[in-house]
Amino acid sequence: MDINLAEKLQLYFGFDRFKGNQEAIIKNVLNERNTFVLMPTGGGKSLCYQLPAMLMPGTAIVVSPLIALMKNQVDAMRSFSAKDGVAHFMNSSLNKTQLERVKKDVRDGLTKLLYVAPESLTKEENIAFLHDVNISFYAIDEAHCISEWGHDFRPEYRRIRPIINEITPRPIITLTATATPKVQHDIQKNLGMMDADVFKSSFNRPNLFYHIRPKTQDVDRDVVKYILSNPGKSGIVYCMSRNKVTTFAQVLQANGIKALPYHAGLDPSERAHNQDAFLSEDASVIVATIAFGMGIDKPDVRYVIHYDMPKSLEGYYQETGRAGRDGGEGECIAFYRAKDLQRLEKFMQGKPVSEQEIGRQLLAETAAFAESRVCRRKLLLHYFGEEYSQENCGACDNCAGTYKHVEAKELLLNVLEAVSALKEQFKTEYVISVLMGELTPDVESFGHQDLEVFGIGSDESEATWAAVIRQALLSGYLSRDIENYGLLKV
Template sequence: MKMAEKINLTEQLKTYFGFDTFKGNQEAIINNVLAGNDTFVLMPTGGGKSLCYQLPSLVMEGTAIVISPLIALMKNQVDAMRNFSEEDGVAHFINSSLNKAAIDQVKSDIISGKTKLLYVAPESLTKEENVEFLKNVKISFYAVDEAHCISEWGHDFRPEYRRIRPIINEIGKAPLIALTATATPKVQHDIQKNLGMTDAVVFKSSFNRPNLYYEVRPKNNSIDKEIIKYIKANSGKSGIIYCLSRKKVEELAEILQANGINARAYHAGMDSLTRTENQDDFLKEKIEVIVATIAFGMGIDKPDVRFVIHYDIPKSLEGYYQETGRAGRDGGEGQCITFYTNKDLQKLEKFMQGKPVAEQEIGKQLLLETAAYAESSVCRRKSLLHYFGEEYSEDNCGNCDNCLNPKKQVEAQDSLCAVIETILAVKENFKADYIIDVLQGRETSEVLAHKHEDLEVFGSGMGEEDKSWNAVIRQALIAGYLSKDVENYGLLKVTDAGRKFLKHPKSFKITEDNDFEEAEEETPMRGGATCAVDPALYSMLKDLRKKLSKKLDVPPYVIFQDPSLEAMATIYPVTLEELQNIPGVGAGKAKRYGQEFCVLIKKHCEENEIDRPEDLRVRTVANKSKLKVSIIQSIDRKVALDDIALSKGIEFGDLLNEIEAIVYSGTKLNIDYFLHEIMDEDHMQDIYDYFKESVTDRIEDAIEELGGDYSEDEIRLVRIKFISEMAN
């Protein structure tokens, strides 16, 4: 009989889905569901989880209820199921996007027995009328997809998932299958406990995705340029770029479009029609790149995503694994590039303030794991799989940045002994940062409160940097000498192997962590030493500016400031459109003065056979800053400037910074109404004449020249009037 069943299953697989053979554990999982047992499936993205409930639902009597978190995911899967069947009613979903008529149609198909699979969001499942309706339906089994949403320790916790078990009990008992593509041992235990399925048969596939290449790059000011270069080098390939904020998603999508890349945005704040359209266009390959928040991609089955870029480091390694897992699902190339700076983690930690303390603690733990992964120079695969409770025994995976550029190993036997001794001395009751404080001999309030400054180990590690101690602890965890008590916010424990090591130390080689320099701050537009790539062109541009300034009888800086000329001598703009990508050059300025500069640059490029750095010229998108727009509108309405600052909640000096940026890039503003109110006419004329004669617009020089009769604000205000009238 068993044999017949097996043949039968393979036949069903061929009939319904057109596949000849099952992948991995699929057949064993389906047999377990058919036998009426609770089943827990841990299977990486792309491993074929959906089939584990889709096939049994078609074979069994009744309707299977699939609880799933995302409307987009439901639609995607229902469409896929309908393609396999001649009957449209075979699969349906109920969620907030349906009207009453549509819901009535779904119910009638279920009652008539047509529907084998019903997808519901947890919120819809708990609605009184749905519970009452489902009580009268023959349910074959319940499937909880994306089950990690149940656990507070999962990367996508949803409180409504916690209510699934009580609702199931109310509707009526049936076997349960829970599925997730990422779960640490802690999350797995949490899911089983919460769903009341601790004795379920667990099927765990390896989390290793050998075809994925993992790389972490330092994040700095040139990130947009790097991403554009990367996409252009991989032209024609599909990719996803993840950003943490909706604002960044929209900005980046615009920048990519301005640079000739077929990209669109996707986030939860867009209207659902546009969102769905963008998702469908990506699936149908009408667009190559989607820039998204993490809401995108859960369960989206696009097999040939060739790269996944993280603009911001994710909040947890589960999130990272899920999102990178959307690359190369067909087993082909999958490049996973992540940009990392510790500043991003500090920002994420700030966002957590105001949440309940327990949630903050969990969030911090998850962030620390992410930082450890990014900074470590150990094989990325080894780190990831260790996090998910799987051992990876290869020394070099050959498909991550750390393995392709291995660092020199150093002996750390004594350091590990010191760490183990310290953890034991503080009774295995503290986290890594505390252990490092004790080793470094820091008398922090916490150390003093526990009287640990009296311990023999206190200060025993003062010769080393924190970075080195972190590397020892991280690599000792992977080697199995230490373990982390996740239940208790990551307290460090010494394993049996660690105790044995302390008694009989042996060689323990580690690699120093990667050094991610802090991303440099953006340099402001004004001033600064010259840093043009082409000094010869820079001096020609200065000569041209001087000639024009004489002809038009305006100081040179009124035409273009030095940093603008430096940028021109670096990226060689030859059209007015390209010129507008130069910092400090708005459309008005480009039209007014730009033509002669473009002609000069073009001639210089031709005469010297210069290849213009096409890939370097990142087209920026006009900054449609709401603040700037609203300042311009207020000035047009003649609102006093101090009132504008007050209403915007900014200092007066900051308001002047904004106004200066507006006029320096070529927009005309008339602030005479305000100047006449606060300054006398002669006063104003003196400052105006000074700027007319001066060769520099530096405020410091003006203050020195004009003496103490004029305040800095007055000088800045008149300079704004002057630039607006003379330059724009």
């Protein structure tokens, strides 16, 4: 397709230039190639499928997980276009008459973008309807929902590929703001698009400052004090439970702070009202569960506070990413207490064993991040498969603080020796058990107490060994097996 894309961008969206990889991605979609897009929050993902949808014959099917997100996107598209029928959504919030109107606009060729919830996509009558539609391509938004290793796994997302085959196979563009190498592999494999062209943007957000603070009895007072010392600024406070959201919003209000709660248990009209009040600055703080923020495009959020640590680093990255989208300052403060993560681990009991195992690994990564003295930016970027080469980022508590550094060459050699002796078949916790000479049932059953390395590190603490292994991973002495998540390799 030979099109002046900059002209079309101006015509349909009023922007005068593309951001980052957008133009290359759009060309790829126009050339009908499978496309995998990894682009942090605020990088302009939606445009990557909205513009091609406007330019190609037929209707693009956009699979999106949240009703609120679809509504935002459809409203935005309609505000750019003179025709209301240009974008529609199909989900459980529509009544029969509304659904018929959507189908008529699609049949008449008016609709360029049709947003569908994965649950609606699986309904027989919708499959039959879409079978007769001229489909330009499929866009899978929030694609990390496909992976059990993603921070927001949705089982119905794993059924998308067979349904596409049943409707009409067309090229696919998948988009996500957070995916570790493991999750990316999972998404591509599940959607049968290992051949996709991959477009990765950097995950580094240089304007964000990351702090982790110990969570004490005074956490309420600490948060109130911080917010009062930043008058006139917008912020989000994330809490783990709905109950905490409600009570903490009241604590803030009692201290004269214009705060409102937001969680999935509120009446939808109250939720919408609170979200609008935050966007229009009638409220300066929103206290929320992680249900808040998907698709919220408020560029001037100046701080994100985690009252409770999230259960994965992807969740943490996604939520802190709501801060400073306009490139201005963004403070990310999280209150950490090991007990909170242990409580989250308890909640997993009763789930399938594989799910518990994955959940535990993700919690262990989060704990390691919170307890580490290494540059937080380096740790986060490494988690997403990106290397950060600067010694000091100057914008996290560890780089800005003063910690003494220790020479650990001997310890590193011990770790490498232990991983080799164990034939690269074990995870961090097990390697540490062997180094410390712990005679666990597993160690006995494998007979590893007879290895030369057994107990060579018994005079160091578990925390020290965990820190050495973490540093070895960061420096490239060790890697984790991506297929068998977590096995250490030299």
